[in-house]
Amino acid sequence: MSKSSGQPKISGLNDLLAVAYQIESDAVERYNLLADQMETHNNPELVKIFRDLARAEGIHGEEIRRLAGSFDVVSHAREMARFGRMGSPEEAELDAAHYLMTPWHALQLSLAGEERALAYFARIVETATDPKVKALAEELVEEEAEHVNLVHRLLRRYPKPADSWADDPDPPASPE
Numbered sequence: 671m672s673k674s675s676g677q678p679k680i681s682g683l684n685d686l687l688a689v690a691y692q693i694e695s696d697a698v699e700r701y702n703l704l705a706d707q708m709e710t711h712n713n714p715e716l717v718k719i720f721r722d723l724a725r726a727e728g729i730h731g732e733e734i735r736r737l738a739g740s741f742d743v744v745s746h747a748r749e750m751a752r753f754g755r756m757g758s759p760e761e762a763e764l765d766a767a768h769y770l771m772t773p774w775h776a777l778q779l780s781l782a783g784e785e786r787a788l789a790y791f792a793r794i795v796e797t798a799t800d801p802k803v804k805a806l807a808e809e810l811v812e813e814e815a816e817h818v819n820l821v822h823r824l825l826r827r828y829p830k831p832a833d834s835w836a837d838d839p840d841p842p843a844s845p846e
Contacts, residue, residue, distance in 0.1 A: 676754015692751035694731035696758035
């Protein structure tokens, strides 16, 4: 991945570990931001879902830190794992968030992020020349595929809302 495309350059195993860690860390930050927004809009069901998603991504980040062993993956991530304007692959898109969204919508945001992360690591598998990078990227693809399947299973619990889900007879007004 080149910097010109807004993607970190993966030159070795430590770079891939750092990028994988940063992707999880960015997802945690975004889910917590969404949880905070839902708290502001008194949507406690989504606060819980977003906090749970943040917690799950945090666990994945910690697994990557353990996998890195004595290598300081957090510092390396800060140095090199910067994504361009498109953002980190697994971050939920803020533009799709709505104060009346439902758990179905929250899981759709999560699914899109998991699918982007899956595609990101699959591209690394396709282009990696270092066998160790390719092997780790394959493991990350498997993990993201499991996450995609998990979100699909969670979505079965929540029916797609009616098209009128965003209708609000008393929408919030910003003070002028």
